[in-house]
Amino acid sequence: MTLVKFNPEKKNSALLPGFNDIFESVIGDTFFSDxxxxxxxxxxxxxxxxxxxxxxxxxxxxxxxxxxxxxxxxLNISAQKSEESSSEGKIYNRREYSYSAFTRSFTLPESADADKIQASYTQGVLKLSLPKKEEAKAVSRQIEIR
Known part of the structure; x- marks a missing residue:
């Protein structure tokens, strides 16, 4: 018995058999995937x-x-890093610059106290603490059962 994988993500496979496979192999190539x-x-x-x-x-x-x-x-978090190594007197066959940048934005909830936000960066992780306003903190109390 032969097992055939079913992939519901592939569209038009009945109309153009093999087209998706060729397209995926080109896009999945290491040149493009990097x-x-x-x-x-x-x-x-x-x-x-x-x-x-x-x-x-x-x-x-x-x-x-x-x-x-x-x-x-x-709340906007962005970073930008560029690295250029200059070595005079060398002839390069290939030279690549390292440059990366990103921006992430988050809508602050009304319960967050924007004046008391703290941020720290350790071991590759940026941590932000957004304290809640006093009136938004969950108040818990014990309810007596009669």
Whole structure:
């Protein structure tokens, strides 16, 4: 018995058999895949009773590369890094510059206290703590059962 994989993502496979396979093999080639890597770092967002936490994975950067700003109710996190190595007197067959930049924007919830946001960068992770306003913190109390 032969097992055939079913991929519902492939459209028009009945109309143009093999076209998607050829297209995927060209796009999946290492020449293109190195350039298709997403330049936007992954983000984890969590919430506790006291604050919101944002963790942004950005290894290889320095804290000086980051810009964190607030405009109205938007939290903007951006970074820019460029590296140029200059070696005089050498003849290059191939020389590549390293340049990367990204911007992530998040809408701040009304319960976040924008004046008390703190940020730190350690071991490739930018961590932001957005404390909640006092009136927004969850008040818990024990209810007596009669």
């Amino acid at each position: 350039r298709r890597i997403s330049s936007v770092p992954a983000v984890n967002i969590s919430e506790s009773a006291e604050a919101y936490q944002i963790e942004l994975a950005a290894p290889g950067l320095k804290k000086e590369d980051f810009r964190v700003s607030i405009e109205k109710d938007m």
